[in-house]
Amino acid sequence: MARVLILFAHPALHRSRINVALLEAVQGMEGVTFRDLYEEYPNLHIDFETEQELLLEHDVIVWQHPFYWYSAPAILKEWLDVVLEYGFAYGEGGTRLAGKKVMSALTTGGPADAYQRGGYNHYTVKELLAPFDQTARLCGMEYLDPFVIQGVRQLTDEQVRECAAAYRTRIEELRRLV
Template sequence: MARVLILFAHPALHRSRVNVSLMDAVQGMEGVTFRDLYEEYPNLHIDFETEQELLLEHDVIVWQHPFYWYSAPAILKEWQDVVLKYGFAYGEGGTKLAGKKVMSALTTGGPEEAYQREGYNRYTMKELLAPFDQTARLCGMEYLEPFVIHGVRQLTDEQIQAWAQRYKQCILELRNL
């Protein structure tokens, strides 16, 4: 059984019915560590040594967050800048993460059709997620197909629960790799 580390980053969780449901669906699962970065580091002072130890203890990393301005919330970017250091994650001697798998789990406000060449965002999700893919590649990790929920503001409670169950199933599949 693979060990899964979910790095959760949502600066306004109280306003996100979807992310609360996703979080609830996976917390307490065997082999899964759920880490709320904003709760852990409210001042954004990330303990890179602790975070690196966690990375070493897990086989699969999930970056779970809302897709803000075509990227991640500030704390996840800070986490990447501070934790994925030269000599640890990449560069000379930086092979500690080689062979691990990483996946983005995202929520968007816009509908799926907005993330197409013809859509109002002009780019596909694959194109917009290229920096995450390249970060994984630079670190020797395999970037998996992202788990994306579009149009979260329009979802009914029933649809949210269905997505939460799909997310739980996705995490179970990652754990069973």
């Protein structure tokens, strides 16, 4: 079974019932390591050596976050900049992550129809995630189809529970990838 590392980045978790539900759905799963980057690094001083070791210990990496301004919260961008360094993740000798799988798991405030050609945001979520896809490719990793929950502000409590169950199922599927 694959080992899954969930790198979670949400600067205001207390305001996100969907992300709380997603986290609760995967807590305690065998073979799954959960890291709340804002909790680990409240001053944004990321320990790149610890993070690189965690990457090496896992087969699948999940970048879980709200979709802020068509990207990730600041700490995940900082994590990418600091941890995926030349000679480790890419470039000469930088093959340490080759063959690993990576997936974005994100939530959007806007509904699905806002993220399409001709929609409010003009692009699909997958198109807007191109920088994450390219980052994975540069590092020799396989970028998997994202897990996306859209229109989170309009979700009923039952829909939140269904989304959390679907996320747990997706993480279980990732465990079976290797």
